[in-house]
Structure formats: C-alpha cells, structure tokens
Amino acid sequence: MILSRRSLLATTAAGASLPLFGHRARAQANTIKIGVMNDQSGPYRDTGGTSSVAAVQMAVEEFASKGFKVEVISADHQNKPDLGTQLASQWYDRDGVDVIMDVPTSSVGLAVAGVAKAKNKLHLNIGSASAELSNGACAPSVIHYIYDTYMLAKSTGGATVKSGGDSWFFITADYAFGKQLQADTSAMVLASGGKVAGSVAYPFPGTTDFSSFLLQAQASGAKVLGLANAGGDTVNSVKQAKEFGITIRIATMLMFITDVHALGLDVAQGLTLTESFYWDMNDKTRAFTKRFLPRSPNNYPNMIHAGNYSAALHFLKAVADMGLPAAKANGTAIADRMKAMPVADDAFQGSIRKDGRGMFPAYLFQVKKPSESKGKWDYYNQLQTTSAEDAYKPLSASTCSYIKA
Amino acid sequence: MFMILGYPAPLMFGQLLLGLINGAFFALLSLGLAVIFGMLNIVNFAHGALFMLGAFVAWGLLNFLGVNYWVALLLAPLIVGFFGVLLEKTLISRLYKLDHLYGLLLTFGLALVIEGLARNEFGSSGVPYPIPSQLQGAMNLGFMFMPIYRGWVVLASAIMCLITWLIIEKTSIGATLRAATENAPLVQAFGINVPRMITLTYAGGVALAAFAGVLAAPIYSVNPNMGANFIITVFAVVVIGGMGSILGSIVTGFGLGIIEGLTKVFYPQGSSVVIFVVMVIVLLVRPAGLFGKAA
Numbered sequence: 001m002i003l004s005r006r007s008l009l010a011t012t013a014a015g016a017s018l019p020l021f022g023h024r025a026r027a028q029a030n031t032i033k034i035g036v037m038n039d040q041s042g043p044y045r046d047t048g049g050t051s052s053v054a055a056v057q058m059a060v061e062e063f064a065s066k067g068f069k070v071e072v073i074s075a076d077h078q079n080k081p082d083l084g085t086q087l088a089s090q091w092y093d094r095d096g097v098d099v100i101m102d103v104p105t106s107s108v109g110l111a112v113a114g115v116a117k118a119k120n121k122l123h124l125n126i127g128s129a130s131a132e133l134s135n136g137a138c139a140p141s142v143i144h145y146i147y148d149t150y151m152l153a154k155s156t157g158g159a160t161v162k163s164g165g166d167s168w169f170f171i172t173a174d175y176a177f178g179k180q181l182q183a184d185t186s187a188m189v190l191a192s193g194g195k196v197a198g199s200v201a202y203p204f205p206g207t208t209d210f211s212s213f214l215l216q217a218q219a220s221g222a223k224v225l226g227l228a229n230a231g232g233d234t235v236n237s238v239k240q241a242k243e244f245g246i247t248i249r250i251a252t253m254l255m256f257i258t259d260v261h262a263l264g265l266d267v268a269q270g271l272t273l274t275e276s277f278y279w280d281m282n283d284k285t286r287a288f289t290k291r292f293l294p295r296s297p298n299n300y301p302n303m304i305h306a307g308n309y310s311a312a313l314h315f316l317k318a319v320a321d322m323g324l325p326a327a328k329a330n331g332t333a334i335a336d337r338m339k340a341m342p343v344a345d346d347a348f349q350g351s352i353r354k355d356g357r358g359m360f361p362a363y364l365f366q367v368k369k370p371s372e373s374k375g376k377w378d379y380y381n382q383l384q385t386t387s388a389e390d391a392y393k394p395l396s397a398s399t400c401s402y403i404k405a
Numbered sequence: 406m407f408m409i410l411g412y413p414a415p416l417m418f419g420q421l422l423l424g425l426i427n428g429a430f431f432a433l434l435s436l437g438l439a440v441i442f443g444m445l446n447i448v449n450f451a452h453g454a455l456f457m458l459g460a461f462v463a464w465g466l467l468n469f470l471g472v473n474y475w476v477a478l479l480l481a482p483l484i485v486g487f488f489g490v491l492l493e494k495t496l497i498s499r500l501y502k503l504d505h506l507y508g509l510l511l512t513f514g515l516a517l518v519i520e521g522l523a524r525n526e527f528g529s530s531g532v533p534y535p536i537p538s539q540l541q542g543a544m545n546l547g548f549m550f551m552p553i554y555r556g557w558v559v560l561a562s563a564i565m566c567l568i569t570w571l572i573i574e575k576t577s578i579g580a581t582l583r584a585a586t587e588n589a590p591l592v593q594a595f596g597i598n599v600p601r602m603i604t605l606t607y608a609g610g611v612a613l614a615a616f617a618g619v620l621a622a623p624i625y626s627v628n629p630n631m632g633a634n635f636i637i638t639v640f641a642v643v644v645i646g647g648m649g650s651i652l653g654s655i656v657t658g659f660g661l662g663i664i665e666g667l668t669k670v671f672y673p674q675g676s677s678v679v680i681f682v683v684m685v686i687v688l689l690v691r692p693a694g695l696f697g698k699a700a
Contacts, residue, residue, distance in 0.1 A: 041521075042630065174674055202669075203677035208625055208634045211423050212669035215549065219416045232530060235626045243536070243624060245543050245550045262626060264533035298528060322547035 031069040032319055032327070034060070034312060035097040037087060037112065038104050040076035043205055043232040046258045046299055047237055048104045048127045050074075051310040054295035056101060059312035062291075064319035073097070077108050078203065084108035088115040098328055099124055099315060102308055106130035106177035113142045116263060126307040129230070129254055130180040131393060134357040138400035141331030143338060145358040146276045146307035146348070149177070151391040152253050153184040155274040155362040158192070158386065160224055160251045166194035169222035169248075171213045171237060173229040174201035181228040181253050197222035204229070204294040210237045214246050223248060230254045235262050242267050258300040260379050265370040268379075273367070276360045277347055278380050288346035300377040302379035306347035307358075314343050350388060355400045359388035409516075412670060415548035420666045422546075426555045428662020429562035432596045432619055434481055434635060435642040435654035436566055437613035440573070444586050444606045447497060448505055450513040452639070453632025456609050459485050459618025461523060464534050474537035474619075481619045482612035489611030493604045501603075511575030523629035531628030558620050565616060566655045569609075580651050602680060641684045647697025657695060 038048040038054050053074045060070045073095070077084040084103065091097035092115065100116065103109045115124035117139035124143050125133055131148040168189050172178040178201065186196050197220045200213045214237070217225045219292025225248050227237050234255055241250055252259075255273040279289040279300050288309070292301050299305070318337040319327040327334045339352045343360075350360040365380035373379060397402065412497045434456060459642045461520030462481040466472035472480065492515065540554040573579040585592040585599050593599045618632075625631055642661055661680050668679040687695060 041524060041529070043529060045524065047530070049529070195467065200669075200673045202673050203675075206634055206677050208631070209423075209427055209428075211555075212420055212666055213673065215416060215419045215423070216670065218550075219413060232626050232628060232630070235531065239626065240624065242507045243543075245552070258530050259529075262530040262533065262628075264535075266535070267533070 033071045033097045035091045035100045036074040038102040051299045052295040055305045055309040056312040059309045063316040068324045079105045081107045081111040085111045088112045092121045102127045124311045135399040143356045149181040149184040150393045153188040155187040157185045161192040165224035167222045168224045169217040169220045170199035170226045172201045173204040178228045226251045268367045269369045271367045275303040277306040284346040310348040355403045362386045362391040419549035424663035424666025428659035429559045430660025433562045433617040434639040437610040437652040441610035447508040451515040453636030454516040456614040457632035460617025460622040463619040482615040486608040486612035489608040493607040500687035506509035534622040536623040570637040647694030650696040653696025
C-alpha cells in the first residue's frame with residue numbers, strides 16, 4: 001500500500017515537472033521575471049514582507065501589457081546575508097530572474113548588491129537603509145530607491161539638533177544598518193556643533209529587553225537618545241523607555257507607520273520620524289492606498305511598500321521603452337534607462353541620480369496625540385519637507401567609484 | 406559619587422534590579438520546562454510558542470471580550486492549559502516510549518506551526534497591550550526609577566515559583582507524581598490514574614508558560630516571535646540548573662538574569678552570548694548541571 005502510494009506520488013511529481021520545465025524554457029524569452037526578496041517571517045516582516053510582494057504585483061497588474069508577460073516570484077531571506085547571496089545567485093543564474101527587488105536588512109541588501117554587481121544584473125533596493133548602497137558599495141546595475149541612513153540623519157537628526165537636542169546617546173543594533181545609521185547621525189550632530197555622549201551596541205537579532213541600555217542612556221546625561229534600530233526593536237525600546245520614565249528626548253531614527261501602529265498612539269505620540277511616503281498626504285497617495293488596501297488589509301502602506309510599487313512600475317516602463325531583449329541582456333543598460341526617465345506615479349514623483357540614488361523629498365512627521373487622530377491609521381502630522389537635493393549626500397561627497405570614471 | 410568597578414553605583418544597582426526582573430521571566434519559563442521534562446521526559450520546544458499564545462490570548466480577551474488584565478492572568482493560563490491537554494492527548498502522549506529526540510522534533514514542529522499561524526494572522530510587528538491602570542507609574546528608589554509593573558512581575562513570578570515548588574515537593578499530589586515518574590506501573594497498581602496525571606502535569610507546565618506570557622504582554626511587544634526570542638536562553642537556564650530540577654531552574658533563572666544584566670553594562674555586544682558561555686563552563690565542571698543528580 002505504502003509502496004503504491006509512493007510510486008503514485010513519484011509519477012505525479014515527474015509528470016508535473018516535465019511540462020513545467022518545458023513551459024519555463026519557452027516562456028522566458030517573452031517574460032520579465034521579478035524576484036521580491038525580503039523578511040517574511042521575522043522582525044521586519046510588516047515593514048516589507050508579503051505587503052511588498054503585493055505592492056509589486058499591483059504595479060504589474062496596473063502596467064498595461066506592452067507585448068510581454070511579467071512574472072513575480074518571492075522568497076524569505078530570514079535576515080541572513082548568506083541565504084540572501086545564495087538565493088540571489090540562484091535566481092539570476094538558474095531561474096532567469098531579471099530584477100531582484102526590496103531586500104531589506106542592510107547586511108543582506110549589501111550582499112545581494114554584490115551579487116548583482118558581479119553578474120551585471122539589475123537590483124532595485126527598497127528596504128535597506130545603509131547609504132553604502134549608493135556609496136562605497138555602489139554598482140552601475142544597483143538602484144537604491146526611497147531612503148537611506150544619510151537622509152534619515154539629515155531629516156530627523158537635523159531637526160532634533162536644530163530644536164536644542166545637541167548631545168546624543170545612541171542605542172544601536174550591532175550590524176551594518178545600525179552602525180551606518182549611528183555613524184551618519186553622529187556626523188550630522190557633530191557638524192551642527194553638537195556632541196555624542198556615548199553609545200551601546202546590542203546584539204541583533206534576539207534582544208528584547210532594552211531597559212538596561214535605557215538606564216545607561218539616562219545616566220549619560222545626554223539630551224537626546226538616538227535609536228539606531230528598526231522594527232520590533234524600536235517598538236520595544238520606545239515602549240520600555242516610557243515604562244521606565246526615561247525623560248530624555250527620543251529620536252527614532254528609523255520608524256515606519258507600521259511600527260507606530262504596533263506601539264499604539266498612547267505610547268508613540270509626540271515621536272518624530274522621517275518617511276518619504278505617507279498614505280494620507282494628498283489625493284494621489286490616498287488613491288494609491290485605496291487600491292492597495294484590498295491586497296494588504298491589515299497593513300497600511302509605509303514608504304517601503306509604496307516604494308516597491310513605484311520601483312516596479314518604473315522598471316516596467318523602462319523595459320517597455322527600450323525593448324525586452326535589450327532590457328534582459330544587460331543590467332546596467334536597464335538601470336541607465338531608468339535613470340534617464342522621470343519617476344511619476346501615484347506614490348512617488350522624482351528621479352534617479354547617476355549613482356543609483358533615488359531622489360525623492362524626505363518628510364519629517366510627528367506622531368499625533370490619540371485625541372487628534374480621527375480614524376484608522378490617521379497617525380502623522382507633517383512637520384517639514386526636505387528636498388531631495390538637501391536630504392541626500394551630494395554627489396561631490398560621494399564615495400561611489402564608477403561615477404567618477 | 407560612589408563608584409563600583411568604574412561605574413556609578415546607582416547605575417549598577419539599577420542593572421542588578423533589572424537583571425532580577427528578567428531573571429523572573431527566565432525562572433518562570435524554565436520552571437514549566439523543568440516540570441515537563443522532570444515528569445514527562447519531554448523536551449518541550451513548544452514552550453516559547455505557548456508563552457506567546459498566553460500573551461495573545463490575554464490581548465484577545467481584552468480587545469474582543471473586554472476582559473481585564475487580572476482576570477486574563479487567571480483565564481489565559483486555563484485556556485492555554487486546555488490547549489496543552491489537547492496537544493498531550495492527541496500527539497505528545499504517543500511519544501513517551503520513544504527516544505527524547507522524537508519529543509523534541511514534534512514539539513519543535515508544533516512551535517513552528519503555532520508561530521507561523523500567529524504570524525499569518527497578526528503580522529510580525531505585534532499588537533499593543535496596556536499596563537493595567539492599578540500598576541501604572543513608577544517609584545523613585547533613589548538609585549533608579551522603578552516601574553511598579555516590573556516590581557509586580559518579580560513578586561508574581563516569585564510567588565508562582567514558590568507555589569509550584571511546594572506542590573511538587575511538599576504535597577501528597579506531588580509525592581504521587583514524583584513516584585509515578587520513578588515507577589509508573591507500580592503507582593498505577595495502587596489505583597492511581599497515571600496517564601491522566603501526566604496530562605494534567607503537561608497542562609500545568611504549559612499554563613506556567615501562558616502565565617509568563619500574560620505577565621510579559623504589557624512590557625514586551627506582543628508578537629509571534631516573542632517566544633522564540635526567549636526559548637533558547639531558557640533552555641540554557643534549564644540545562645545549567647540541571648535538567649528537570651525544579652529548584653535548579655528557579656535559582657538559575659534569577660541568577661542568570663543578573664549575570665546577563667551586568668554583561669549589558671560591561672560588554673553589551675556579548676549579552677546574548679554570556680549565558681551560553683556560562684552553560685559551557687557549567688557543563689565542563691558539572692555535566693549534570695548545578696542542581697542535577699548525576700545519572
């Protein structure tokens with residue numbers, strides 16, 4: 001009995017796989033394949049995850065067919081750089097993936113960018129924060145789309161220093177992203193005449209209790225506590241700071257609307273943060289959100305979700321513009337075409353600089369008081385807008401090598 | 406200012422107290438594990454998932470039924486404990502005659518399934534759970550600002566640990582239970598329903614995890630990964646204390662909380678590793694753990 005069931009399974013599997021392989025070989029010539037790689041089960045799941053995949057799918061469906069098919073696949077990189085590298089190689093080499101999108105968690109994002117560079121394949125990074133992606137680790141076929149650590153330091157850090165917060169203590173996630181964010185923010189603080197009183201780096205991932213670090217921050221006498229972390233870590237830090245009556249001002253250097261939702265307005269009220277997208281900003285963003293929500297009912301779009309939509313749409317427009325065969329052949333060529341075209345959709349309007357840096361304004365928001373919030377996910381008051389030229393590191397200071405050639 | 410090892414004394418006292426608070430969670434979770442391992446010989450890898458379930462049940466009770474924290478503290482362990490009965494009856498009870506590894510694999514699989522389902526339903530960034538109004542605020546202890554809720558956590562865990570220890574070591578039920586683990590057929594011959602007793606023990610261990618989950622809900626982000634973050638550390642605590650030793654897991658839980666807390670001051674990067682360093686040393690010197698009986 002067992003034997004017959006096994007052989008039945010084997011036959012079915014073999015039968016199913018044969019036409020599948022044949023189909024793939026045939027389909028590839030006329031198909032653009034997008035691979036979305038991100039954290040689908042860990043601390044950054046809600047900031048990107050399946051909602052990012054849904055956003056890319058939405059872009060694909062809204063992009064009117066231009067004579068080629070588009071296929072979207074996705075995978076969970078579990079925040080492991082080795083897994084990300086392996087998946088990226090497999091996707092580019094074996095599975096015929098034309099572009100890898102999203103890839104949050106800077107350690108993994110930098111690894112995947114390295115693979116894309118070596119193979120001259122396109123990588124659109126939306127989820128990672130490290131500004132290295134368009135500096136030391138830049139590549140002609142890599143685009144870093146909607147935000148980076150430099151811009152966060154400039155917007156949130158700059159505004160904090162300007163309003164009197166001139167001495168800082170950092171609580172930092174001990175990996176590529178946290179260190180870069182701390183370095184960029186420290187540089188910003190020092191350049192504005194402030195000082196850094198101290199910092200602690202804690203192990204990532206796996207730290208849940210931040211009270212010890214919070215007390216160290218309190219004891220340091222600094223005026224501002226800079227949280228150089230993200231996702232669930234930021235949520236826990238803020239929650240526990242409130243619990244321990246930490247009186248110094250908190251600067252959440254990277255925070256998304258999804259984190260504010262997890263904290264609740266009672267705890268999150270008054271925090272300032274920077275995003276390059278807010279769903280309730282204007283008619284276009286509201287229209288985008290209305291179309292997006294049925295695909296992601298529990299998660300309103302943050303800048304990463306909206307960025308995935310915009311980047312996918314922009315990429316498909318560029319493919320249609322230069323023709324499928326040319327787009328598939330050369331990662332740098334398609335990236336150059338994307339840089340030559342203006343970005344214009346419901347979520348983002350701007351351009352992409354020659355070093356691969358997406359140029360969109362940065363918005364500084366303050367989280368509303370519970371009494372000010374009129375409805376579901378009505379969380380932000382906009383405080384200021386920093387133009388793309390001011391928000392991002394100028395090309396003159398860039399450490400990206402290929403743009404100087 | 407008075408200094409200890411180059412650090413201001415108030416900061417050090419604060420860290421000791423924080424270590425004690427985290428130790429309370431370690432103790433409560435490892436206690437449940439030790440009870441289950443000691444009595445059932447099952448390495449319950451689903452413990453972290455059940456801890457998480459306790460927190461989510463409390464959240465659900467509050468948001469859907471308006472049940473407050475205090476009632477949830479009683480009700481959530483009962484609900485999760487009942488779930489434990491189902492698990493034990495349908496799955497775990499089939500593994501008692503097999504090697505430990507099978508129990509470990511099954512419960513690890515269960516943990517992945519439970520956490521996966523929760524992630525599907527609630528996402529990973531978690532849900533907010535407020536501190537009950539009676540325990541809000543903080544006391545100024547002079548050397549630190551002590552949230553009243555954290556004090557309550559230490560108190561509640563200490564009481565719960567004491568009760569569990571008393572039941573197992575000092576009551577006739579506990580005596581029967583211990584006898585049953587030594588020689589089940591003999592105890593059964595006295596007319597005692599051993600399988601039912603085992604089921605209830607598993608449910609009890611699971612209820613302890615859920616109790617810890619409710620205690621944790623107001624201070625940690627209530628999310629599907631909250632148990633996974635704790636469970637590995639807690640296993641180390643159980644191993645250091647001596648597998649299955651009730652007193653060992655309580656003492657080690659509090660002790661390691663303090664060691665971890667101090668590491669966060671001297672070398673924060675090492676705070677996630679220090680417990681395992683201690684584990685390696687203890688296993689080299691005393692392979693059965695600090696309080697374990699040599700086999």
